[in-house]
Amino acid sequence: MKAHSGEVGVFVRIRPTANFADDLIELNICHKRDSRKSHDSKKSQLSCWSFRLEGVLQDVSQEEFYARVCRRVVLGALDGYNGTVMCFGQTGAGKTYTITGSTESYKQRGIIPRALQEVFQEVEKRTEHAFSVYLSYLEIYNETLVDLLSPRRCSPHPSPHSMVVMEEPGRGVFIRGLSLHLVHSEEEALNLLFEGEMNRIIGSHALNRNSSRSHCIFTVHIESRSRTLSDAKYITSKLNLVDLAGSERLGKTGSEGQMLKEAVYINKSLSFLEQAILALADRRRDHVPFRQSKLTHALKDSLGGNCNTVLVANIYGEAAQIEETLSTLRFASRMRCVRTDPAVNEHMDPAHIKKLQKDIQRLKEELSICNKLANRPSISYESLSEAQLAEINNQVQRYLEGSLEEISIVSINQVQAVFAQFKLAVQKCVSGCFIFFPLKYLPLLPSSPPPKEEAFEVFKVGQGSKINCILKENKAVLLERRTLLRKLTDEVNAVKREIDCTTATIQQHKELRRDQGTPNVCIIKKTLKGSGRCFNLWIAALKVPMKWSLP
Numbered sequence: 226m227k228a229h230s231g232e233v234g235v236f237v238r239i240r241p242t243a244n245f246a247d248d249l250i251e252l253n254i255c256h257k258r259d260s261r262k263s264h265d266s267k268k269s270q271l272s273c274w275s276f277r278l279e280g281v282l283q284d285v286s287q288e289e290f291y292a293r294v295c296r297r298v299v300l301g302a303l304d305g306y307n308g309t310v311m312c313f314g315q316t317g318a319g320k321t322y323t324i325t326g327s328t329e330s331y332k333q334r335g336i337i338p339r340a341l342q343e344v345f346q347e348v349e350k351r352t353e354h355a356f357s358v359y360l361s362y363l364e365i366y367n368e369t370l371v372d373l374l375s376p377r378r379c380s381p382h383p384s385p386h387s388m389v390v391m392e393e394p395g396r397g398v399f400i401r402g403l404s405l406h407l408v409h410s411e412e413e414a415l416n417l418l419f420e421g422e423m424n425r426i427i428g429s430h431a432l433n434r435n436s437s438r439s440h441c442i443f444t445v446h447i448e449s450r451s452r453t454l455s456d457a458k459y460i461t462s463k464l465n466l467v468d469l470a471g472s473e474r475l476g477k478t479g480s481e482g483q484m485l486k487e488a489v490y491i492n493k494s495l496s497f498l499e500q501a502i503l504a505l506a507d508r509r510r511d512h513v514p515f516r517q518s519k520l521t522h523a524l525k526d527s528l529g530g531n532c533n534t535v536l537v538a539n540i541y542g543e544a545a546q547i548e549e550t551l552s553t554l555r556f557a558s559r560m561r562c563v564r565t566d567p568a569v570n571e572h573m574d575p576a577h578i579k580k581l582q583k584d585i586q587r588l589k590e591e592l593s594i595c596n597k598l599a600n601r602p603s604i605s606y607e608s609l610s611e612a613q614l615a616e617i618n619n620q621v622q623r624y625l626e627g628s629l630e631e632i633s634i635v636s637i638n639q640v641q642a643v644f645a646q647f648k649l650a651v652q653k654c655v656s657g658c659f660i661f662f663p664l665k666y667l668p669l670l671p672s673s674p675p676p677k678e679e680a681f682e683v684f685k686v687g688q689g690s691k692i693n694c695i696l697k698e699n700k701a702v703l704l705e706r707r708t709l710l711r712k713l714t715d716e717v718n719a720v721k722r723e724i725d726c727t728t729a730t731i732q733q734h735k736e737l738r739r740d741q742g743t744p745n746v747c748i749i750k751k752t753l754k755g756s757g758r759c760f761n762l763w764i765a766a767l768k769v770p771m772k773w774s775l776p
């Protein structure tokens with residue numbers, strides 16, 4: 226169901242009477258602008274008032290009333306929106322009849338039993354969700370909080386003072402000490418409603434034989450969890466059905482003694498309610514006096530805010546009650562100015578969160594054992610702080626600009642952050658946003674694949690710079706060795722030439738000596754070193770006489 230944001234829904238219900246004051250009360254359904262016009266034109270005539278309301282219901286059945294005014298609030302509560310239906314008006318005008326209904330016939334049952342029926346019918350229909358429904362029934366009598374469903378009610382010393390209106394962030398307003406009752410069916414819920422009704426304080430005066438002497442808040446607390454999604458989210462809502470005590474003119478009701486005291490309390494708390502509504506309706510005011518009375522404090526988050534709120538103004542249609550009717554309608558039109566902004570009450574299940582946290586811890590431990598076994602240095606899996614993210618972004622930016630050679634990475638999350646930044650930079654570039662890329666980094670862009678040689682050059686000055694250095698060093702060593710080898714070859718060739726000459730000379734001597742005597746021969750060992758290797762050359766030479774010379 227879509228939430229109705231904006232104003233509080235305000236409806237008027239007229240108690241049936243044979244003496245409807247047609248000459249005093251005119252029921253008009255006007256276009257908004259026309260209605261304002263008529264209001265302005267009648268300002269000067271003090272005896273005429275015009276009120277703009279969402280609907281006026283006269284002689285409507287309980288069924289039609291529920292369908293037109295309450296159904297959307299009840300269905301909203303099943304969707305997770307808080308809802309409030311509140312009956313306000315003069316004593317005897319039909320508030321209890323509207324909220325609870327008459328026990329005379331099933332047809333005359335009021336909003337509460339119909340809402341309970343609707344809730345359990347919907348619970349049956351919405352099989353994809355598991356619903357929990359709890360009920361509470363609070364009475365505020367002479368500024369005292371009373372639990373109408375308290376299990377301790379029958380005890381000889383029930384303690385009404387142990388209940389307190391509390392506020393907690395995330396929980397809103399609640400009554401500490403008020404009993405909550407889990408109910409599984411409409412029947413169980415109705416039994417509790419009747420039990421609470423029996424405990425209400427009723428008095429009798431001239432205008433109402435069964436006058437409620439207190440304010441009553443019947444609350445249906447709904448919690449729903451998805452059966453199909455196993456997530457930690459769940460929604461809650463409160464449906465408040467409020468039967469306010471009736472305002473009364475003491476002269477008319479003739480209240481005395483205890484009844485008079487009750488009437489004073491009732492009128493005072495209703496006046497505080499009016500003050501709170503005035504403040505809520507005035508957008509310039511930032512303080513709303515909710516704590517002036519138990520009633521306003523208990524209803525703090527049920528009068529506007531994130532709640533679907535409906536006010537039913539119960540009035541008499543008789544001339545004798547015209548003053549009270551005017552006062553009720555004034556309150557109703559003020560209530561219309563209260564802004565609402567209904568929102569679903571979504572929560573995270575603390576037990577589920579705890580379980581997930583435990584799972585994460587266990588997985589981290591397993592991962593750390595795996596890393597140890599795989600001889601990997603300790604890798605951090607912690608998520609990055611704002612400062613760490615900013616540092617990574619800065620490094621990526623400098624890397625892209627060419628002022629940083631390497632991005633230091635020590636964790637998996639940093640790798641992800643770096644990739645995310647690269648992706649962002651590429652996306653910006655592709656989508657036409659200006660970003661500075663030096664020429665050598667352009668090959669990073671998928672839209673312009675570089676030639677191999679160019680890519681190698683980029684590699685040599687970038688990531689491959691170390692390898693390039695080693696390559697250069699090795700080249701220098703090889704060059705040095707080549708020079709040495711050339712020198713050695715020259716030497717060997719010279720020696721060889723020497724040997725050839727010597728051999729030729731020996732040959733000549735041999736031929737000469739063949740007739741003269743024995744030759745003088747020895748072995749010369751010559752060692753040459755070069756390029757880290759030893760070249761041993763064994764050279765046979767002849768010791769020639771000093772007088773011997775090369776040709």
Ligand SMILES: Nc1ncnc2c1ncn2[C@@H]1O[C@H](COP(=O)(O)OP(=O)(O)OP(=O)(O)O)[C@@H](O)[C@H]1O
Pocket residue numbers: 239240241314315316317318319320321322323327433435436437438469470471472539
């Ligand atoms: N719309 C209605 N149709 C039939 N009977 C009604 C209607 N409204 C009120 N009544 C009857 O009028 C009488 C007074 O109504 P009810 O007790 O609901 O008034 P009330 O506003 O709750 O008064 P109080 O503030 O004193 O408790 C009851 O007998 C009730 O049945």
